[in-house]
Amino acid sequence: MENELTRQDKQRIEESIRGKYLKVAASPEGLFRYPTGRAGLEALGYAPDMLHDLPEPVTAAYCGVGNPFALGPIREADTVLDIGCGAGVDSIIAAKLAGPSGAVTGIDLVPEMLARASENARLAGVDNVTFQESSAEQLPFPDASFDVVISNGVFNLVVDKVKALGEVFRVLKPGGRFMLADQVLAGELSKGTKARVENWAR
Amino acid sequence: MLEQAGFEESELVMETGFNSSPVTKGVLFRAAKPPAAGVWERKPTREAEMQEGEMEYLLKRALDLGAEKAKIIDAETVVVAEWVRWKCQYGCPLFEKDRFHPPFAPDAESTKKVLKEYTKAILLNGPNGQTLSEAALKLEGEAYHRGYYKAFALTALVPSGGAACAPVSSPGAT
Numbered sequence: 360m361e362n363e364l365t366r367q368d369k370q371r372i373e374e375s376i377r378g379k380y381l382k383v384a385a386s387p388e389g390l391f392r393y394p395t396g397r398a399g400l401e402a403l404g405y406a407p408d409m410l411h412d413l414p415e416p417v418t419a420a421y422c423g424v425g426n427p428f429a430l431g432p433i434r435e436a437d438t439v440l441d442i443g444c445g446a447g448v449d450s451i452i453a454a455k456l457a458g459p460s461g462a463v464t465g466i467d468l469v470p471e472m473l474a475r476a477s478e479n480a481r482l483a484g485v486d487n488v489t490f491q492e493s494s495a496e497q498l499p500f501p502d503a504s505f506d507v508v509i510s511n512g513v514f515n516l517v518v519d520k521v522k523a524l525g526e527v528f529r530v531l532k533p534g535g536r537f538m539l540a541d542q543v544l545a546g547e548l549s550k551g552t553k554a555r556v557e558n559w560a561r
Numbered sequence: 562m563l564e565q566a567g568f569e570e571s572e573l574v575m576e577t578g579f580n581s582s583p584v585t586k587g588v589l590f591r592a593a594k595p596p597a598a599g600v601w602e603r604k605p606t607r608e609a610e611m612q613e614g615e616m617e618y619l620l621k622r623a624l625d626l627g628a629e630k631a632k633i634i635d636a637e638t639v640v641v642a643e644w645v646r647w648k649c650q651y652g653c654p655l656f657e658k659d660r661f662h663p664p665f666a667p668d669a670e671s672t673k674k675v676l677k678e679y680t681k682a683i684l685l686n687g688p689n690g691q692t693l694s695e696a697a698l699k700l701e702g703e704a705y706h707r708g709y710y711k712a713f714a715l716t717a718l719v720p721s722g723g724a725a726c727a728p729v730s731s732p733g734a735t
Contacts, residue, residue: 391581392580392581392582393578393579393580393581393587394579399579402578402579403577403579404705404706405706406703406706406707409706423579424577424579424581424587425577425579425587425588425589426577426589426706427589428706428707428708429574429589429705429706429708429710430574430589430590430591430708430710431591431708432615432707432708512581512587515581515585520562521562521565521566524562524563524565524566524568525566525567527566528566528567528568528594531594532594533594533595533596534593534594534595534596535593535594536591536592536593536594537563537568537590537591537592537593537594538589538590538591539589539590539591539592540577540587540588540589540590541587541588541590542580542581542582542585542586542587542588543585543586543588544584544585545580545584545585545586
């Protein structure tokens with residue numbers, strides 16, 4: 360399917376993603392079909408000990424679709440990459456789990472989300488997490504950089520998923536783990552490329 | 562697609578219930594990059610991890626939650642015998658009372674089969690069956706949230722009047 364998209368299609372998709380998440384950076388409330396903020400975190404089963412010391416503005420920014428931490432532990436001193444970190448809630452939780460000897464990097468396409476993530480990290484008092492602008496399709500990291508890669512509700516938006524998964528594989532250390540929460544297609548695709556492009560980030 | 566990228570052990574673990582549109586559904590996937598022997602230190606296997614920090618944490622939590630003793634055991638050491646069912650069937654006031662007791666509780670054969678799907682269990686011990694059951698249930702939830710999604714509490718017998726049948730220990734399998 361991705362091969363049918365032109366460069367212009369991809370640009371329109373990225374613009375629509377940036378447009379939507381520019382609004383989400385202000386507040387995700389009312390922009391999704393599922394609960395966001397603390398209600399979303401609790402409904403998805405994030406452990407209470409992960410949430411109890413997160414300030415309200417941090418939890419309010421959450422808009423994930425699943426709990427990647429239910430898929431395996433983040434160990435002390437782990438290096439973790441959060442692809443599509445958004446407002447940084449999962450990155451901050453991973454940073455707390457990895458501890459001061461660990462390090463977390465969050466990447467996102469949208470500068471406003473990254474600014475919100477940095478502010479959230481400051482509010483949460485974690486200093487072992489950094490955020491930078493990057494596409495999932497071209498990760499700016501050397502091979503074998505991370506013990507764990509997490510992602511939450513982002514790969515469904517990536518245009519070239521095969522390429523992005525190849526990048527995840529490349530930057531993971533041998534034996535590293537990929538813990539993914541996302542959306543998968545469970546019905547019919549929109550008919551025609553134009554409709555698919557328009558519906559991509561909805 | 563994950564295998565195409567080179568991943569091993571890729572697994573669709575569960576649906577999250579958070580669906581962003583009528584034609585999509587939220588899911589959890591996990592996958593691992595194969596270790597390269599001799600180049601990188603191999604990551605511990607899931608079973609090895611269970612014997613390390615995570616399980617130690619769960620043991621500590623078991624005590625915090627009210628168990629007097631907690632110990633990691635091999636699931637294969639749990640004895641399942643038919644005679645227990647007979648003892649409950651003839652003489653136990655809780656027979657046919659609820660789903661925790663015969664004939665509604667799982668039989669010995671299915672219990673054996675399920676236990677074979679686990680490698681480790683946590684054995685809880687204490688004098689109060691209700692406290693143990695509550696501890697086991699909370700521990701099941703905490704283990705799940707720490708990645709042991711198969712965690713399942715086999716609880717002590719807690720309904721009122723169950724003293725005659727109440728075991729003193731409650732294994733919470735992980």
